[in-house]
Amino acid sequence: MSESENILEELDQILQNGLNALQQVQDEAQLGGWRTAHLGRSAPVMQVFARMSSIPKEIRQQVGQKANQVKIALENALEERSAVLRREALERKLTAERLDVTLPGRQPALGRAHPATQALDEICAIFIEMGFQIYRSPEVETEELNFELLNIPAHHPARDMWDTFHTTTPGVILRTHTSPGQIRAMREMAPHPIRVILPGMVYRYEQTNASHEMQFNQVELLAVGRQITFANLKGTLESFAKRMFGEGVRTRFRPSYFPFTEPSAEVDMECFICGGKGCGVCRGSGWLEIGGCGMVHPVVLQNGGYDPAVFSGFAAGLGPERIAMLKYHIEDIRYFWQNDIRFLEQF
Numbered sequence: 001m002s003e004s005e006n007i008l009e010e011l012d013q014i015l016q017n018g019l020n021a022l023q024q025v026q027d028e029a030q031l032g033g034w035r036t037a038h039l040g041r042s043a044p045v046m047q048v049f050a051r052m053s054s055i056p057k058e059i060r061q062q063v064g065q066k067a068n069q070v071k072i073a074l075e076n077a078l079e080e081r082s083a084v085l086r087r088e089a090l091e092r093k094l095t096a097e098r099l100d101v102t103l104p105g106r107q108p109a110l111g112r113a114h115p116a117t118q119a120l121d122e123i124c125a126i127f128i129e130m131g132f133q134i135y136r137s138p139e140v141e142t143e144e145l146n147f148e149l150l151n152i153p154a155h156h157p158a159r160d161m162w163d164t165f166h167t168t169t170p171g172v173i174l175r176t177h178t179s180p181g182q183i184r185a186m187r188e189m190a191p192h193p194i195r196v197i198l199p200g201m202v203y204r205y206e207q208t209n210a211s212h213e214m215q216f217n218q219v220e221l222l223a224v225g226r227q228i229t230f231a232n233l234k235g236t237l238e239s240f241a242k243r244m245f246g247e248g249v250r251t252r253f254r255p256s257y258f259p260f261t262e263p264s265a266e267v268d269m270e271c272f273i274c275g276g277k278g279c280g281v282c283r284g285s286g287w288l289e290i291g292g293c294g295m296v297h298p299v300v301l302q303n304g305g306y307d308p309a310v311f312s313g314f315a316a317g318l319g320p321e322r323i324a325m326l327k328y329h330i331e332d333i334r335y336f337w338q339n340d341i342r343f344l345e346q347f
């Protein structure tokens with residue numbers, strides 16, 4: 001056999017050995033080993049290149065070409081094997097980590113509205129159906145709006161009805177009721193008729209007990225127009241009580257005093273627990289207080305930009321926490337802001 005045939009056969013063998021060995025390769029690591037062994041610097045095919053100068057001139061070109069073909073064939077085979085291995089690995093991964101989409105999902109824990117917010121929303125929804133619009137008014141308020149413009153001058157004994165949190169800025173306080181919003185709404189809307197509710201938090205510097213908190217919500221009610229009467233006020237609050245507590249519930253108005261309404265009244269609801277007979281919840285009276293109300297005082301109308309000779313109005317302030325306490329038999333108002341999950345989860 002000639003030397004050229006010898007070397008060419010050797011190259012065929014090199015290729016065959018390489019391809020055979022490649023079939024045994026099962027992963028990336030083995031693939032690296034194979035690359036070093038069959039295409040690395042001391043691989044058989046590379047040895048042939050190294051020997052080139054000692055190969056007779058007549059066959060050098062033929063051997064060179066053949067060696068190149070073998071090298072390229074080995075490189076291509078490596079590429080292919082590598083692709084196959086990658087595909088197999090991916091398939092294994094997909095099978096092993098398959099998602100069973102038929103399994104029932106895990107329910108995320110859902111939060112919910114705070115019971116005071118729920119009561120507030122319910123109250124607002126009822127008045128919105130009666131044609132009232134929600135009017136937002138700030139919780140940090142001036143003394144002027146919270147008191148003076150509501151016909152409560154400085155040093156007037158009526159101020160004692162509202163123990164106040166003051167800020168470090170003179171004349172700026174936390175609102176003690178939602179009534180200053182009456183002035184804001186009137187000043188924005190005068191001389192047009194008004195039908196608004198003002199929901200939100202109020203603050204009082206108060207000794208807390210089962211029925212008194214330092215912060216609580218109020219829903220202020222304000223209607224201003226040309227022929228608004230006390231009958232409208234009674235009708236509105238009576239329909240509200242019926243919607244909130246049931247058709248059969250009765251309401252009563254007790255004369256009272258507020259500097260910004262004249263006449264003023266306290267609105268009570270027949271105790272729905274005992275039906276008016278008297279029980280522990282209503283302390284034997286048969287009635288439960290849900291808020292204050294009255295006809296807007298002429299001075300307040302004037303401060304809001306309405307001529308009291310032409311316009312009249314009614315206003316009321318309801319306590320959503322009080323209402324929720326009655327509805328759900330909650331015996332202590334302090335539960336609302338204690339953030340005890342055992343309380344909150346019941347609503």
Ligand code: PHE
Pocket residue numbers: 176177178179220258261264291292293294315316317
């Ligand atoms: N602002 C009064 C209070 O907080 C309630 C009230 C509102 C009374 C509107 C009359 C009219 O006590």
